[in-house]
Amino acid sequence: MIIGVPREIKDKEFRVGIVPAGVKTLTAAGHAVLIEKDAGRGSDISDSDYVKAGAEILHAADHIYRQAELVVKVKEPLPREYAYLRPGMILYTYLHLAPLPELTEQLLRKGVTAIGYETVRLDNGYLPLLAPMSEVAGRMAIQVGAHFLQKEEGGRGILLGGVPGVEHGHVTIIGGGTVGSYAARVATALGATVTVLDTDLHRLAYLDDIFSGHINTLMSNTHNLEQELAIADLLVGAVLIPGGSAPKLVTRQMLSLMKKGAVIVDVAIDQGGCVETSRPTTHSEPIFIIDGIIHYCVANMPGAVPRTSTFALTNATLPFALEIANKGLLNAASENRALKRGINIHDGAIRNREVAESQGRGWQDFSCVNHN
Helix, strand or coil: CEEEECCCCCCCCCCCCCCHHHHHHHHHCCCEEEEECCCCHHHCCCHHHHHHHCCEEECCHHHHHHHCCEEECCCCCCHHHHHHCCCCCEEEECCCCCCCHHHHHHHHHCCCEEEEHHHCCCCCCCCCCCHHHHHHHHHHHHHHHHHHCCHHHCCCCCCCCCCCCCCCCEEEEECCCHHHHHHHHHHHHHCCEEEEEECCHHHHHHHHHHCCCCCEEEECCHHHHHHHHHHCCEEEECCCCCCCCCCCCECCHHHHHCCCCCEEEEHHHHHCCCECCCCCECCCCCEEEECCEEEECECCHHHHCHHHHHHHHHHHHHHHHHHHHHHCHHHHHHHCHHHHHHEEEECCEECCHHHHHHHCCCCCCHHHCCCC
């Protein structure tokens, strides 16, 4: 199979879809790997590193898309990349299609098979391709939140860890999954007072256990959330419905409960955000302010630490890419239920129920596909 890796063009997206070790693995299995020139530069990977691993360097994105049977990316195609999409192409990347009906329509119309990293799911519910970037985003949420709490950035002028004799900053995290637990880890390490809300009592019990009671855990409901909003200096939105749109748990009206200069980091923005007033921002213009509350809603947070993120991502995505290349998509998906769940679009139809329901569209289970 011919695998193509284009350079990412999203604002300040410095990650790349594969590292040289991944190239070597694929070429050793008999596959060809095409890398767009300078695709790895942002992650401190040179073209010569790729060539040494067995890749061929091409100078333009359209050459990659024209030849590749499997396109491995990091982020969803942007409008200027739509022209490269073609029938029969397998696109393997973070898609987050729920809030992106235009991209969904393009993928359907052009006959692309689209596999979303964020919906590859094991039988136990674990999301192996989302997890590494969720770990990065969870850690970063506290880092960037602490930065924008500084007075010169428009924040309340709060040091999350406080100092002796002064109240510590309060961090409220909505969602106790991977993002939420790693955000809690960093926030407690800084010395902040931390509360995590979730609807799963078993998850709250787990978090209470691993943090040895050093965080507060609350059932996520409107009453508890409103109480937390009134005391939060930093609010982290870490809600996830795999493939589906995030629920709007914090309404515009609820912002009035928060202190002026408080910061919201809505990590759920890839799936539309869990705060009603959230909208996607970029690393170049990361924040906006509504009712005195700073909103940080960058949709590709891990792109700011690309060296770490790229290697962590390839560790997770490469085994599935190798399965697709070795067996072909249909055989690989029939043998690997996690990969099958990751198929969002195939043969002109949406194959993921959550994506379809988020857009009010119909869908067909991938099991309906003829594998002959």
